[in-house]
Amino acid sequence: MIVRAAALIAAAGLVLAPLPAAAHRGHGALSVVEIDAKTGAVTVSHRIPTHDAEPALAVIAPDAQASLDDPEAIDALKTYMGEHFAVAVNGALVGLTLKDMTLGADDVRFQYSGKIAPADARAEVAVKASMFADVYGDEVNQVNVRRLGVTRTLVFNAGDGAQTLDAVDPPQ
């Protein structure tokens, strides 16, 4: 099952030119996957420092202006995010729909929603989070997976493939 989920979420992705660490700070996104055990609703949010996202547009959207104010660059960024982040539950990819995007002065926020069978809420979760790892050599992405009131964290360094969280035992 781990192999299947990892293969599923490794399937897509642009390959782009890595930039070394750009000015001033390390690079990293903070993502949150929340699974509602009652309804099976899955929400995914990403917070990406503008400091990371905007210079990366030069690589992600080479034909657009490297600006978060250029709609063409934003379209490319949306596609890119969809290709570089994925979550699978119980071996099945979760279809994620972009619900909201906030282009802030300090950070860019994405919010997606998806759905799984409530019965799978305790099942194994696999995550791929390779955003910007192909752009910045020092990218470290952190994904908090929250379900049943417990938060587990996965840390992705550049070069890391999908990672999994074990199924949660049902209450005895």
Add this chain to the structure above:
Amino acid sequence: MSKGSIRYVVAGVLAAALASTVAHADAIKQTKAPIEDKFRQLEGEDWPTPTDYRNASGAPGYRYWQQKVDYDVAVHLNEDTKLLTGKETITYKNNSPDNLPYLWLLLDQDYKRDSISKLTETVSGDTISLGQVRRIQRFKEWEGGFTIKSVKDASGRSLKFTVVDTLLRVDLPTAVRANGGETKLTIEWTLPMVENKVVGGRSGYECFTGKGEDGNCIYEGAQWFPRLAVYSDYEGWHNKAFLGSGEFTLEFGDYRVALTVPSDHVVSATGVLQNPAAVLSAAQRDRLTKARTAAEPVYVVTPEEAVAAEKGKATTEKTWVFSATNVRDFGWASSRKFVWDALGVKQESDAAHPLVMAMSFFPKEARPLWDAYSTKSIAHTLKVYSDFTFSYPYPVAQSVNGPVGGMEYPMISFNGPRPVKDKKTGALTYTERAKYGLIGVVIHEVGHNYFPMIVNSDERQWTWMDEGLNSFLEFQAEVQWDKKFPSRRGEPKDIVEYMVSQDQVPLMTQSDSVIQFGPNGYSKPATALVILRETIMGRELFDRAFKEYANRWRFKHPTPYDFFRTMEESSGVDLDWFWRGWFYSTDHVDISLDKIVKARLESGDPDAEAAVRKTADGKEPESRTAANNKGQTVAERDPKVRDFYDQNDQFTVFDSARKKAKTAREDLTPEEQSAQDLKDNFYRFSFRNIGGLVMPVILKMDFTDGTTETVRIPAEIWRKNSKQVTWQYVTGKELKGAEIDPLWETADADRGNNVYDGAITPVTLKMQKFPDAPNRMKDANVKVEPGGLGTSPSEDPKKDEGPK
């Protein structure tokens, strides 16, 4: 290195970082039970022993010293080859108590070639893109980094030097004498500038060579000359290679820098221009003078002049000479594309620096955003930051638009945001995001003049000391710019998601080992200081202590312990628990309100107490078994089994009880009687610390009469039990409901357990009357006199208390 190996290395770094923070506490620890003292003192244990150089109050000690390094630099920019060729004469004054037989310098730009930084880059995916190949090709034809051509002493003799990763050691024929000895050395070098948009970094060039662009370039020079490393009392020689994240610290000194560039370039640099007549027109000099007293920014180089310069390419050169006093580095920018505006900012409280020139340099591509906001943002930054610290001690503060998105050097900063041009229509627009992005980044980067350019902390070791403190002040400046400024670093609610994550490192982690640099280095410490100011210390105490720290350490090298100690010493508030929680641990805040009990004092009146008990009993539902049984019970069916107890239940009060109560009441002192008559409600709140981080409990209580009271319970409530406590509040009012942290000021991660919506459990408290302590002399009915220990019968023997 294989992918697996890299992961193990990272895991090892993390484990070591975490272990090192725990190891300090090993000497003294509770060994029988898992009790963690969240208030354990840091002084004398985890903090370094105070010395004559930095004392226990957090101030520089009476023997504090630091080195002084002066530079006289001449550098030439070759616009065709993008090569810098430089020669510097360094005067090193050794104020330390140690003779120094060698000197270390920083060659930060070497981190892009055979270096720890370069060799530990990792990749992802199993294919390679055209862009990636281009970058590899670029590195094949461009070696990057410094080429040190010569290192000589004052008499021109060559000195032996060794490059160790990004550090350069120069061996001296004679040690620089301790306590004021001085040496001079001259270094010649070359440095190819990088195309910033391709290679990245904190400097480099950007050329506008796209379709429809003018073909000119902007050059930003940073970390561009061999710079003396710090030799300090807390570290000795700085010996940490530059890996890309942890920036740097340097010694203060005086600079004279001559920059030779194409003659149609405009140059912005650290310091004050020494030869304006040689490089500026009379009109430009006149405008620069007018800007000193202007109410609005004045163009020194107008947009029209910049556009005119773009159309040619000078074949001659000019040398711009700058001088800067008491700075720790030197940055510059040069381009023929630059518009230059300036505004004099008055500092009336500082006679030494009554006027600061706020100045911006930007290409036409950055207009009109930059004309409107850059220089005004600089002026605003100077005002707010100075209010919190000290008046700005330099003559200029500059913001330059170029390829670098945000980076700081003394008196000069590089900032990125620009408007966008619609591809099809050519229409120029800028978003609200770009506007606030520009204002925010200018505040942040200009603000870095205070931390760490003046309060000279070491970012390569402790990121939070400058990024965190600066982000805290950036937040203050942003909110003072506009109450609704879309700040994302400083509001407690915004740090929650980072703080609940498991794989964090404490703030006191070396910069290059920090995971999630933004939340860790910037947001979390900024939020911690906001909470310290608004919630824990209060503005008066915080502002005084913060200003004290800034003034104690301006133009000096502070360490974290100097900050911690000063904040405590100056305010009179012990904050060891706060530093432990926010800076030394990865706990988060989650305090729950689990239960509320409403208690009343037992009145001593048996009838009243029986009525209370009966009312409570009546609220309990009948036994399901008894209720569901359809037949008659024996007691109902057979009257002969019914007796006294069926007539008198447990709530019946008899005269004997009333007499006993009366006697008991009479035995009470007037004070005890008064206490027994208290009718107030005793509310007992059970708090649980789920997140682990001890914090004040801010409790808002809503009463049935429509009033509200908020009590701020200090964090010390957790000092004996950091996991669960019960706290009492006495009032004549009836409580309707309660909530913890109603104003979202503590970064509480789970607000779902902050509001108590369960039933308030009623209980009755018995007033305890402790029996008298044993006294055999009294029992024996004898007494003593003040003059001796001999006993005699008591004059008023008590009944029934004679010897048995």
